[in-house]
Amino acid sequence: VEHYLQNIKQKAQLNAFLETFDEEAFAQADAVDQKLANGTAGKLAGMVIGIKDVLAYKGHSLQASSQILNGFKSLYTAPAVQRLLEADAIIIGRQNCDEFAMGASNENSSFGNVLNADAEDRVPGGSSGGSAVAVQADLCLASIGSDTGGSVRQPASFCGVVGLKPTYSRISRYGLIAYASSFDQIGFITKSVEDAALLLEVTAGPDGMDSTASQREVPAYSELLQADKKYKIGYIRDCFESEGLDAEVKNAILNVKDMLKEAGHDVEPVEFPYLDYMVPSYYILTTAEASSNLGRFDGVKYGFRSDNATDLTSLYKKTRAEGFGPEVQRRIVLGTFVLSADYYDAYYTKAQKVRRLIKEKTDELLQAYDFLILPTAPTTAFKLGENTANPLAMYLADIFTVQASLAGVPAISIPVGRDTNGMSIGLQLMTRSFEEPQLLAFSNYIM
Numbered sequence: 001v002e003h004y005l006q007n008i009k010q011k012a013q014l015n016a017f018l019e020t021f022d023e024e025a026f027a028q029a030d031a032v033d034q035k036l037a038n039g040t041a042g043k044l045a046g047m048v049i050g051i052k053d054v055l056a057y058k059g060h061s062l063q064a065s066s067q068i069l070n071g072f073k074s075l076y077t078a079p080a081v082q083r084l085l086e087a088d089a090i091i092i093g094r095q096n097c098d099e100f101a102m103g104a105s106n107e108n109s110s111f112g113n114v115l116n117a118d119a120e121d122r123v124p125g126g127s128s129g130g131s132a133v134a135v136q137a138d139l140c141l142a143s144i145g146s147d148t149g150g151s152v153r154q155p156a157s158f159c160g161v162v163g164l165k166p167t168y169s170r171i172s173r174y175g176l177i178a179y180a181s182s183f184d185q186i187g188f189i190t191k192s193v194e195d196a197a198l199l200l201e202v203t204a205g206p207d208g209m210d211s212t213a214s215q216r217e218v219p220a221y222s223e224l225l226q227a228d229k230k231y232k233i234g235y236i237r238d239c240f241e242s243e244g245l246d247a248e249v250k251n252a253i254l255n256v257k258d259m260l261k262e263a264g265h266d267v268e269p270v271e272f273p274y275l276d277y278m279v280p281s282y283y284i285l286t287t288a289e290a291s292s293n294l295g296r297f298d299g300v301k302y303g304f305r306s307d308n309a310t311d312l313t314s315l316y317k318k319t320r321a322e323g324f325g326p327e328v329q330r331r332i333v334l335g336t337f338v339l340s341a342d343y344y345d346a347y348y349t350k351a352q353k354v355r356r357l358i359k360e361k362t363d364e365l366l367q368a369y370d371f372l373i374l375p376t377a378p379t380t381a382f383k384l385g386e387n388t389a390n391p392l393a394m395y396l397a398d399i400f401t402v403q404a405s406l407a408g409v410p411a412i413s414i415p416v417g418r419d420t421n422g423m424s425i426g427l428q429l430m431t432r433s434f435e436e437p438q439l440l441a442f443s444n445y446i447m
């Protein structure tokens with residue numbers, strides 16, 4: 001704990017942590033010491049973990065890096081965090097992220113940008129940018145974050161660490177601030193696949209407070225990390241032909257593909273005809289869900305309330321105008337538009353149908369192949385400010401991560417190389433729902 005707290009202080013310019021929980025972390029460490037001495041320590045004994053500012057931890061500030069939640073403190077602890085504590089992990093602090101997890105570069109936080117520790121003039125990715133940099137820069141051993149359309153995988157790719165998004169519903173979402181509920185999934189950023197397996201094993205499983213959390217039994221993922229068979233792997237050809245894919249990223253991923261083939265795995269190109277529809281359907285559906293989910297932040301129930309209100313309507317308007325940042329406001333407006341009576345069928349209903357097609361095609365491919373491999377992101381970490389003027393360009397950068405989110409299947413990003421600027425390149429693997437054991441085992445094998 002001392003080691004990490006010192007690193008967090010020394011590398012404060014990275015802006016990865018919003019606050020640290022020094023006293024509690026030391027107390028937790030002392031308790032773990034005692035348990036280790038008497039042989040009762042849990043599976044995560046002594047693992048020092050940071051939590052993204054979207055997960056409830058009783059008595060601590062929870063803001064989704066937004067000013068609209070200024071002053072709000074969690075009334076309870078999210079089961080995902082509670083289970084970490086029960087397994088004797090140590091929670092060291094709260095991590096910076098894009099406001100309400102909306103973003104891909106951590107440039108939408110009301111607490112300022114997070115810097116990539118490999119090159120401080122570059123973004124860490126997002127929305128879990130603080131969580132990824134924290135692991136990259138050795139500010140904690142692992143981070144727990146959320147992935148709605150790539151927010152764990154893409155920053156992991158940009159920071160050279162592992163990012164796991166489990167199957168939708170594998171972990172209870174109770175106590176996770178909602179962005180787009182039919183996509184939101186808790187995930188982990190770690191240095192190794194083994195750590196991701198351990199964290200999943202401890203946090204997954206049914207929960208009385210989230211009826212959508214899967215009832216399926218939770219395998220002992222960390223004991224199933226041996227990939228001892230030859231797999232069938234599809235690489236989505238359309239992804240590799242897509243305009244905007246950086247040549248160095250492309251070559252690095254194709255190299256891994258060739259290595260897997262040489263190692264005796266059955267690797268084939270597959271067609272996925274819906275690439276152009278992925279980002280539009282993702283942004284129509286997630287903004288629609290967000291506009292509804294964020295309706296609760298009205299200045300009455302949580303956190304910040306505008307001082308300039310004169311009546312109830314102006315209280316709502318002024319609180320929301322002052323409390324939400326520009327990207328969140330943009331998405332609320334977009335989402336409200338696509339749900340409005342005149343446009344509902346043209347946008348929302350259509351996007352739901354497209355999502356169904358994407359899910360069916362993805363599931364069909366995953367019946368024929370154990371894994372689909374593709375880049376995690378079309379580029380490596382870009383320069384701060386490079387994409388901020390053009391929200392559409394920023395959205396398009398999510399092209400490879402939103403497929404698993406639209407389909408609800410598990411996916412992981414693992415580091416497989418660096419470009420000539422020294423920035424990390426991530427390989428993404430997807431597999432069938434609830435087949436995390438083979439996803440983790442195979443990723444472990446590749447790393």
Ligand code: GLN
Nearest residue numbers: 101103104148149150151
């Ligand atoms: N970049 C995507 C978005 O802005 C993904 C964010 C996320 O997964 N929370 O919606």
